[in-house]
Amino acid sequence: xxxxxxxxxxxxxxxxxxxxxxxxxxxxxxxxxxxxxxxxxxxxxxxxxxxxxxxxxxxxxxxxxxxxxxxxxxxxxxxxxxxxxxxx
Numbered sequence: 001x002x003x004x005x006x007x008x009x010x011x012x013x014x015x016x017x018x019x020x021x022x023x024x025x026x027x028x029x030x031x032x033x034x035x036x037x038x039x040x041x042x043x044x045x046x047x048x049x050x051x052x053x054x055x056x057x058x059x060x061x062x063x064x065x066x067x068x069x070x071x072x073x074x075x076x077x078x079x080x081x082x083x084x085x086x087x088x
Contacts, residue, residue, distance in 0.1 A: 008051050009052040010043075010051055010053030010054055010056065010057055011053035012053070013032070013039075013053065014036070014056035014060060017033045017036060017057065017060055020032050021033075021064045026064060026065075030064070030065055033057060033060050033061050037061065041054075
């Protein structure tokens with residue numbers, strides 16, 4: 001079982017996840033991204049080696065979820081400051 005897990009690649013699932021992000025308006029991609037990333041983490045836990053494509057899954061999560069969330073929080077915060085200081 002360890003040999004099978006060691007040969008597991010997540011590059012294909014990462015490409016599939018990228019397509020889902022664009023076709024299903026983030027929700028499908030986010031769900032698949034989290035599921036595949038958890039699977040990659042389990043594979044790494046079993047083998048002790050990060051599987052191929054795990055970094056791709058992290059990059060997809062950062063680019064398609066974390067960056068937009070941080071941008072939205074920043075925009076709301078800056079908009080709130082503009083309202084407080086009277087600048088529109």
